[in-house]
Amino acid sequence: MAINTLVSSFDHLYIDEISRQSPLAQRLIKHFPQEKITWVNEAPFSSSKGALTAKEFDRSKKNIFVTPFKGQFFKRCPGARPGLSCCNYFVLNWGLQCNMNCSYCYLQSFINTPTLTLYSNLEDALKELESFAPSLKDQPLRVGTGETVDSLSLDPLTLYSHDLIHFFKDYPHWSLEFKTKSAAVDQFLQQEHGGNVVVSWSINPQYIIEREEHGTANLKDRLNAAEKCKARGFRIAFHIDPMIWHPDWKNSYLELVHDLTERFSPHDMPYISVGALRFQPEQRHMMRERFGMNSLVTSAEMFPSNDGKLRYEQSLRKEMFSFLVNAFKNRSTAWNLFLCMETPETWISSTGQLPQKTEGLTDLFDSRLIRKHQSASSSSAKVQP
Numbered sequence: 001m002a003i004n005t006l007v008s009s010f011d012h013l014y015i016d017e018i019s020r021q022s023p024l025a026q027r028l029i030k031h032f033p034q035e036k037i038t039w040v041n042e043a044p045f046s047s048s049k050g051a052l053t054a055k056e057f058d059r060s061k062k063n064i065f066v067t068p069f070k071g072q073f074f075k076r077c078p079g080a081r082p083g084l085s086c087c088n089y090f091v092l093n094w095g096l097q098c099n100m101n102c103s104y105c106y107l108q109s110f111i112n113t114p115t116l117t118l119y120s121n122l123e124d125a126l127k128e129l130e131s132f133a134p135s136l137k138d139q140p141l142r143v144g145t146g147e148t149v150d151s152l153s154l155d156p157l158t159l160y161s162h163d164l165i166h167f168f169k170d171y172p173h174w175s176l177e178f179k180t181k182s183a184a185v186d187q188f189l190q191q192e193h194g195g196n197v198v199v200s201w202s203i204n205p206q207y208i209i210e211r212e213e214h215g216t217a218n219l220k221d222r223l224n225a226a227e228k229c230k231a232r233g234f235r236i237a238f239h240i241d242p243m244i245w246h247p248d249w250k251n252s253y254l255e256l257v258h259d260l261t262e263r264f265s266p267h268d269m270p271y272i273s274v275g276a277l278r279f280q281p282e283q284r285h286m287m288r289e290r291f292g293m294n295s296l297v298t299s300a301e302m303f304p305s306n307d308g309k310l311r312y313e314q315s316l317r318k319e320m321f322s323f324l325v326n327a328f329k330n331r332s333t334a335w336n337l338f339l340c341m342e343t344p345e346t347w348i349s350s351t352g353q354l355p356q357k358t359e360g361l362t363d364l365f366d367s368r369l370i371r372k373h374q375s376a377s378s379s380s381a382k383v384q385p
């Protein structure tokens with residue numbers, strides 16, 4: 001998306017006076033027309049307290065607030081909870097809220113800030129990262145950036161990718177993962193990198209993108225962007241997540257597997273992660289208000305699971321995962337798939353083995369790294385265990 005189109009998709013830009021001199025604020029004011037910019041001393045829309053209404057949530061996507069983040073930047077991957085199998089992974093959130101609009105988006109379950117917030121102090125996050133180096137520089141630390149904000153959809157404006165890619169050049173054992181549903185890669189393709197940057201896409205059949213992933217890049221553009229990254233030596237990955245049931249789901253996902261495997265080979269990526277639709281029960285009301293009942297997500301039959309989320313019934317999840325795994329394996333047994341955010345039972349019944357035993361995934365599940373990191377955190381009080 002061109003910068004002008006991106007800028008015009010927002011109603012307003014609010015900048016905290018404290019952030020006035022930040023590179024982010026200086027960059028944004030070059031792109032936004034003056035009438036869309038307000039300098040503030042407190043967060044805008046502060047009269048709205050507590051949970052956002054559906055209307056306020058919609059409005060929050062259209063109004064940017066630039067301010068420093070005052071807490072600790074690094075968190076553990078939300079999948080790393082008892083009862084769930086997931087990768088050991090650290091999350092850097094440099095913003096909160098997304099400018100795209102997927103019907104199932106989990107941000108609907110917890111965002112109660114009335115703006116799309118961009119943190120102006122990325123340098124503090126990089127200092128936190130630097131503080132890990134004495135104990136972890138030679139360990140395979142993984143940092144992802146797409147949890148509470150899409151990693152790249154706003155990057156043409158923020159250019160945070162530049163600072164991050166530059167920082168990771170000095171840490172060859174560490175890797176940085178951008179996770180996106182956009183096709184916004186041109187702004188960093190020319191950056192010199194250390195070969196340790198993974199650009200990953202959540203993908204779905206075009207049918208699902210059109211119905212449920214509003215404002216995201218279409219499938220072809222995401223795959224084109226991945227090809228560009230690959231050509232520049234960036235590592236790439238795909239997440240087929242969330243798989244969404246619909247009457248023709250088998251054909252849709254077969255087509256997706258076809259499109260992906262025609263353009264990429266198993267050697268282009270260490271794994272493909274797979275997940276099925278899931279969301280917190282408390283966001284159902286918000287989703288129905290925002291997307292009505294014609295959505296495949298709001299009308300889905302979902303059941304509570306042990307971690308409190310609503311999911312498809314386990315036998316359907318197993319059928320969908322097995323179908324997808326087989327579709328890839330029929331093309332080449334070299335494809336590696338892993339189920340993120342899934343219970344060990346579903347792992348075993350869908351793939352026949354637990355994640356630690358899946359070829360090529362050992363580094364993703366290296367609990368020694370987390371233990372070491374936790375002990376580093378108790379002494380520095382910088383890292384949330």
Ligand code: SF4
Nearest residue numbers: 098100101102105181
């Ligand atoms: S791209 Fe991700 S963060 Fe953005 S709306 Fe969709 S699910 Fe939410």
